[in-house]
Amino acid sequence: MAEFEPKIVAFVCNWCTYAGADLTGTSRIKYASNVRIVRFPCTGRIDYMLLLKAFDEGADGIIVSGCHPNDCHYTSGNFHARRRWIMFRSLCDFTGIDTERIKFSWVSAAEGAKWADIVNATVASVRELGPYSEYKKVAKYPEREVSHG
């Protein structure tokens, strides 16, 4: 059997983490290629349903990242998001969804190296956890084409 390659979805904000990830690239820092980045205008826009949908579609791990507190382009989007994550995370924990597969972080536009570290660490820890088979078993219905891009 081929070695398990974790599929990681990253939900990032346009202003900090996306720019930070750009910097990782322009700084020619190598990092794991398992991550699929989805760009959002702000962490405040990252709906908890999107995280659930990522697991539905076969993600093994999720990264949610945005501007550091006080650095939000829209002043308070990340503060609102933080509250939401606190509650969502505890609900996930209560329903038995593996919260170790969801990493939250603050990565600014200047932290290209930190982004690489976050991705590498997440990939390593999810690789250890293995495929998220509990969720995939439940998500098998409705059967549909999942594009493996």
Next chain:
Amino acid sequence: MVDLIKRAKELIESSAVKVVIGYENGTGNRTRALFVEKTEDADKLIFDSRCIQNLAAYVTKREVKDKGKMAIAATLPVMRSIIQLASEFQVNDNNLLVLGITPESKLIEFENLVEVETFVHQYQIEIDARNKEMLDRLDNMTKAERWKFWIDELAPCFKCYACRAACPMCYCHRCTVDFNQPQWIPVPSHELGNLEWHIMRAIHLTGRCIDCDACYNACPLYIPINLLTKKMMLDAREHFGGYQPALKGEHLMSTYKPDDKENFIQ
């Protein structure tokens, strides 16, 4: 309840209100909601320990609202719901009169919602021993056990949405679960959709649920979905301080503090 019947008759007769919402005898030793629009109907009003349905669910319904000013026979959870609804601009003093029923089953009429709020704030929202024990049991389980518990508990759910219909806080004209572009939540009765629906419900009620258990009482399968909202309430208390529905002030999830504490963001 003689006082309630008398007061309902007076209110209807004087046209102070157009409809009085209360309980009447239903079928099979159950009670159901009664909408008194004529004085003779007021005689059907009852109140006893079987009256656990949260009548506040009706005050946001257009069919009831359109009748004109409403009066509602409100137990403590119903009063809490009304305060929360008022803080969300769904009801106000002009369209709702509260006929409070105290935990001692005494009738008190409130002049305005501020008085209702004062009354409600005398009582803390407490989780009863049985549910507390259940929550503790779940907390002590491993993650895998909790996952199995919820998948098994939610498996029979066929999404009749009785929990949504019974909940006074679920008043959106179009619920996320009804959306089909995109289809957020799969419609069939299936583990995935069931899990997502109940997670969504719990999240949307976070900081708003006043723990009336109407959802659980309405569930035809006795799925303990109220545990989800109870857990959210306890965690919200722990993280952001205790909450009581209040007419003024910020809503828990639509506000923030720059120094909100968490321990998981890297």
